[in-house]
Amino acid sequence: MTFEGFTAAGVRCDLGIPVSVRINRGEDAPADDFTGLFPWGGADKPISRIRVAREGRLCFFGFVDEQAREFAEDGAMLKIVARSRAALLLDNEAMPQAYCAPHFSTVFRRHAAPYGFSRYEIPPGGKTGEFSVSKGMSEWQVLESFCCRYLGAVPRITRDDVFLAGVRPADGLVVFGGLSGGIPWTSLSIRRKDWERISDVFVQSKRGDYTTRVPDGETARMGIVRKRYLSASGGVSDADRVLAAARRRSFELELECPAWADAEPGTPAVVRGAPGGEISGLSVYQVSCSLTGEGERTAVVLRRER
Structure with missing residues (x-):
């Protein structure tokens, strides 16, 4: 894996090999979050953005919320806490205004595009009608409110900053377990709520x-x-x-995987090798990937698709 930091001026720096890393994604959390601990070499330039890639594929790109230098007997460390671009939608207040039957492209252009978003996927058709932005609403709340009301779907932003509403991620079916290249798992629990x-x-x-x-x-x-x-x-x-x-x-299936199982929330999934046989009709709800000196691990929460 590669870990790159960027200053506000765009200067790139290699963060090196981390002591530990955790990336969390969730269907109900618009922004992914990153926490990493790296050996600190003495450089003092603040990092404003971070990019993480694994085998050529983007794992995380986001904006640094917090960085701290920590000193202990085993050396100096740099701790970085960051959130993905969706954090900009959460942190910025929308300008109060009233729309008359807007198309989603108009809402997207005014409330997402100014923060660097350029791509969205929504179902064809969809309703529209009177829509107002109240004082105190965040940009994310505006987009979420419009999607729920007129597209009938809760939106989600992928790691590639694609805005989805009523459309599945393009990753395809995720297979856990089995003997044909599925993501291995070591423990499984099913919770009925x-x-x-x-x-x-x-x-x-x-x-x-x-x-x-x-x-x-x-x-x-x-x-x-x-x-x-x-x-x-x-x-x-x-x-x-x-x-x-x-x-x-009301249904959650939790897996512990001895691998980096970085699936996109909302992706359909199937679990093989479970007691009682294969469990299908699932989708990824939450993913927490971690990297430590002991290796890679992932905690995955799946829910029923319907």
Whole structure:
């Protein structure tokens, strides 16, 4: 793996071989995060950006949030904490404004492009309508709100800074285990979280009452009663999305892998070699890759696709 730092002026420096590194990605976290500990050689130029690559493929590029020099008996160390470009969308407040039926390209151009984003992928079609940006909203909240309301999807930004909404990453199926080149795993745990389930969603009508009920039959058959209410700006499709998200959250499969399994969140996955046979219909939810003196390891959390 290669680790490169860049000053604000664009001067490149090789950070060398790290003592430890961790990169975290998550479907619910817009920005990936990086923490690295490197032997410090005495250079004192602040690093503003960091780039990590493995076998020619980009693993991480982001902006340094924190750097610290640490001194101990075993030598001087440089600690770097960084987040990917999506952090700029989280950290910047959007200008309050009102849109009249904007296309997503307009929202993207005004709220993402100024921070270095140039590519997005969304499903064809999609709705539009009145859309306003309130005081205090971050740029990310604007983009997320528009995607959820009019594209029916929670957005995600890949390590290559591609903005996705309602579209899967292009990595293809990730295979864990098995004898045909799958990513090896050493431990597996399955967690059923019934407290995440929702049995009914009630949608507000134009009259202001909540007479439209959208049930989740599977959850009801489990004897679970847990209801939610949506405002009139939502609809049956929004209620279906709330129920589907709750079902996904109620199942988690965790793997420990003795390898650098840097899968993109949202990518479909299958687990082979599990007790009871192959487990399919999964997608990557969280990935935490680490590198230490003991080697490479990855903790992976998978959820049901639906």
